[in-house]
Amino acid sequence: MNTTTAVSETATARPRPSQHQAPQDSWIDLLPEAALLVDCTGDRILAANTLAARMTGSERASLIGGRCTALFPDQRPTLIVFTEETLLRGRGWSGDFTLRHQDGHTVELEISSARAGGADSRDILFLLRDRRQLRSLRERHEVNHYHRGGLLEWRRVEALFKDMERENQLILHAVGEGIYGVDAEGRTTFVNPAGEKMLGWRTDELMGRVMHRVVHHSHEDGSLFPLKDCPIYAAFRDASVRRVGEDWFWRKDGTGFPVEYTSTPIMDNGHPIGAVVVFKDISARQHAQQELQHALEEVESLKQRLEMENAYLQEELSGEYHFHDLVGQSEAIKGIARRIGLVAPTDANVLITGESGTGKELIARAIHQASDRRDRPMIRVNCAAIPKDLFESEFFGHIKGAFTGAVSDRIGRFELADGGTLFLDEVGEIPLELQGKLLRVLQDQQFERVGENRTRAVNVRVIAATNRELKSEIQAKTFREDLYFRLNVFPIESVPLRRRLEDIPILAREFLNRACQKFNRPTLILRERDVETLQAYHWPGNVRELENVIERQVITANGGLDLDLPGQDSPARASAASTPPPRHFNGELMTEQDLRDLEKKNLTQALTMSNGRVFGDDGAATLLGVKPTTLASRLKKLKIEPLRFRSKNN
Known part of the structure; x- marks a missing residue:
C-alpha cells in the first residue's frame, strides 16, 4: 500500500449506485465477519461493519475515513506486501497479523482479502477473524461432531485420552x-x-x-x-x-x-x-566409591603393617633370646633394674652403652615391657646391617617406583613402630651423612616415605644401644653431637660380665639347664670348681660367650663338664689357684688399656685359629660366641684386618 500517494477522488469518479443497490455501510454490515473496505491508493477505510468496530473497540463512524495502516502500526511492511499480493492475484490470506484493541489487549487475526471492482480497481475488501474465536468454534464443532456420533462414545474417548495423559504424567513425575x-x-x-x-x-x-x-x-x-x-x-x-x-x-x-x-x-x-x-x-555413588577405595587403601596399609609385624615377630621368636628377665643378684644388676624402673613409665629416649654381649637388647626389652607401650611391638633395627643406600627406605619406607627395585609400597621401621618402641641397635654404625635425617625425625616425629611428598606423623619412643665410645666418636667427627644429646636423655650402662662375677653361677646354671633341654641331654651339674674356673676367665664376649661355652660343653660332655676356655689349658685338669685370673695382670688390677690390649690379643688369636674368617660356622665370630656384625665392628674399631691372618695356601 503506497501511503505517499494522495487520496484520489474516487467518490466523484465512481458512478452512484442505483436505487436497487444498498449503500456501502448497509451491505457490508450484512457480512457475518468483521469487514473493512479499503482504498489502497489513499490508505483510507471506505467502509466498515459493526463487527469490525467491535473487534477494534472503536465506533464504526470513527473507522470510516481513517487510515488502514493505523490499525497495524507495527506491521506496515507486512501489510504493504499483503495488499500488493492481493491486487496482483485478486485474493489473499494471512495468519501473521495482530490487531491491538482499544483496551490494550492484542487480537490474533486470520485475514482473507479480495479485490473489489474491476482489474484496475485498487479497493480491497478485508475479512478479519479472531483466531482464538476460530479455535473455540472448531473445538465446539468437534464436540458437536462427537456428540452427534454418540455422547457415550465421545465421553469414553475423552476419558480414555485423559486417563492416558494422566498416567503418562504420573509416570514422568514418579x-x-x-x-x-x-x-x-x-x-x-x-x-x-x-x-x-x-x-x-x-x-x-x-x-x-x-x-x-x-x-x-x-x-x-x-x-x-x-x-x-x-x-x-x-x-x-x-x-x-x-x-x-x-x-x-x-x-x-x-x-x-x-x-x-x-x-x-x-x-x-x-x-x-x-x-x-x-x-x-551418580555423585553419591562416586563419593561412596572414593570412600570405599580409601577404606581399601587403609585396609591394605594395615594388612602390610600386620604382615611386617608378624614377620618381625616370627623373626624375633626364631632368634636366640633365651631369657626375658634380667638374671643376677649383683649390685650392678640391681642398679640397672632401678634405672629401668625410673625411666620406663616415661617417653624419654634412652641410650644403653656397654660391650657386646652384655645384654643391651635385654635392657631395652625390659624398658619396653615396663612402659605404657607394652601393647605395641618393640621394633629392633640393626643399624650396622643396613646398607647405606637402603637406610632411608628401611627407616622411613618407600612408595612403588621410588627407585629401581621398588616394585610395591613398603612401610618403614618408624611407621611400623608407631605407638610402640624403636630399638636402634649399634646406633654408632649409622653413617655420618645419614645421621641428620634420623635427628630430624627424632625431633619432629614426622617423616616422608622415599619418593612421596606426604608427611606422616608417628609417636615413637627411641631406645638406642652402642658398644662404641660415642664421645670419642664426636671428637673424631664421626658422630653428630646433637644426635648424641637427642639420644642420651637417660643413659644406662650395661655392665660387662667380668664386673659382676657373683652373677656367673646363676647365669651358668640357667644356661646349663636350657642347653640340656635343648639338646636332649641328661641333666648336668655345675660343680664348685667349674664355677671357680668360669669366674677366673675374663669373658670378652660377656654373657653371650658364657652361653655359647656352656652349650658347647653340653654337646661334648661325656657324663660331666670339662670346661675348656679360650687361651687356657683345660680347667678340668688345672686348678683355679694354680692359674692366675685373666682379669689381673702380674697380680695387679688391669687398666682399661690393658683390657683393650688383652681383647686385641684374643681377637687376633681367634682370627689365627679361623684362618682369617669372620663369618661361618668355623669363623672367628662363632669361636668367640659373638655376632659376626659385632665382631666386624670391633675389628674395624681396633683396625685389625682379617685378611692378614689368611694362610698363603688358601
Whole structure:
C-alpha cells in the first residue's frame, strides 16, 4: 500500500449506485465477519461493519475515513506486501497479523482479502477473524461432531485420552531419574520434574533450546565437548541405543555433576526423529566409591603393617633370646633394674652403652615391657646391617617406583613402630651423612616415605644401644653431637660380665639347664670348681660367650663338664689357684688399656685359629660366641684386618 500517494477522488469518479443497490455501510454490515473496505491508493477505510468496530473497540463512524495502516502500526511492511499480493492475484490470506484493541489487549487475526471492482480497481475488501474465536468454534464443532456420533462414545474417548495423559504424567513425575526428549535437531521437547530438579532449569526455559548447548557443552575439566562427539546425538545418527557409564552435565547455576545416561532413538517409519535421554546423578555413588577405595587403601596399609609385624615377630621368636628377665643378684644388676624402673613409665629416649654381649637388647626389652607401650611391638633395627643406600627406605619406607627395585609400597621401621618402641641397635654404625635425617625425625616425629611428598606423623619412643665410645666418636667427627644429646636423655650402662662375677653361677646354671633341654641331654651339674674356673676367665664376649661355652660343653660332655676356655689349658685338669685370673695382670688390677690390649690379643688369636674368617660356622665370630656384625665392628674399631691372618695356601 503506497501511503505517499494522495487520496484520489474516487467518490466523484465512481458512478452512484442505483436505487436497487444498498449503500456501502448497509451491505457490508450484512457480512457475518468483521469487514473493512479499503482504498489502497489513499490508505483510507471506505467502509466498515459493526463487527469490525467491535473487534477494534472503536465506533464504526470513527473507522470510516481513517487510515488502514493505523490499525497495524507495527506491521506496515507486512501489510504493504499483503495488499500488493492481493491486487496482483485478486485474493489473499494471512495468519501473521495482530490487531491491538482499544483496551490494550492484542487480537490474533486470520485475514482473507479480495479485490473489489474491476482489474484496475485498487479497493480491497478485508475479512478479519479472531483466531482464538476460530479455535473455540472448531473445538465446539468437534464436540458437536462427537456428540452427534454418540455422547457415550465421545465421553469414553475423552476419558480414555485423559486417563492416558494422566498416567503418562504420573509416570514422568514418579520416575527418580531425569528424562528429557529432543527432536532430530537436538531441541528439547519435554523434561520431567526429576530432570528439572537435577538441572536447575524449568521446562519452559528449556523447550525449543538445543539441549547439548545447555547442559552438555563441556567436559568435567571445562574443555569444549563438540556436538559431533556427543553420544546422545550419535543415538539418532546411527539409530542405536547409547549407554554412557560416566559423563558430566552442567546445571543452570554453572555447577556440574557426574551422570550416567542412556540415549534411545525415536523412530518413525524407520527414520530417527529424535531421542529420549534417561540420566542419573551418580555423585553419591562416586563419593561412596572414593570412600570405599580409601577404606581399601587403609585396609591394605594395615594388612602390610600386620604382615611386617608378624614377620618381625616370627623373626624375633626364631632368634636366640633365651631369657626375658634380667638374671643376677649383683649390685650392678640391681642398679640397672632401678634405672629401668625410673625411666620406663616415661617417653624419654634412652641410650644403653656397654660391650657386646652384655645384654643391651635385654635392657631395652625390659624398658619396653615396663612402659605404657607394652601393647605395641618393640621394633629392633640393626643399624650396622643396613646398607647405606637402603637406610632411608628401611627407616622411613618407600612408595612403588621410588627407585629401581621398588616394585610395591613398603612401610618403614618408624611407621611400623608407631605407638610402640624403636630399638636402634649399634646406633654408632649409622653413617655420618645419614645421621641428620634420623635427628630430624627424632625431633619432629614426622617423616616422608622415599619418593612421596606426604608427611606422616608417628609417636615413637627411641631406645638406642652402642658398644662404641660415642664421645670419642664426636671428637673424631664421626658422630653428630646433637644426635648424641637427642639420644642420651637417660643413659644406662650395661655392665660387662667380668664386673659382676657373683652373677656367673646363676647365669651358668640357667644356661646349663636350657642347653640340656635343648639338646636332649641328661641333666648336668655345675660343680664348685667349674664355677671357680668360669669366674677366673675374663669373658670378652660377656654373657653371650658364657652361653655359647656352656652349650658347647653340653654337646661334648661325656657324663660331666670339662670346661675348656679360650687361651687356657683345660680347667678340668688345672686348678683355679694354680692359674692366675685373666682379669689381673702380674697380680695387679688391669687398666682399661690393658683390657683393650688383652681383647686385641684374643681377637687376633681367634682370627689365627679361623684362618682369617669372620663369618661361618668355623669363623672367628662363632669361636668367640659373638655376632659376626659385632665382631666386624670391633675389628674395624681396633683396625685389625682379617685378611692378614689368611694362610698363603688358601
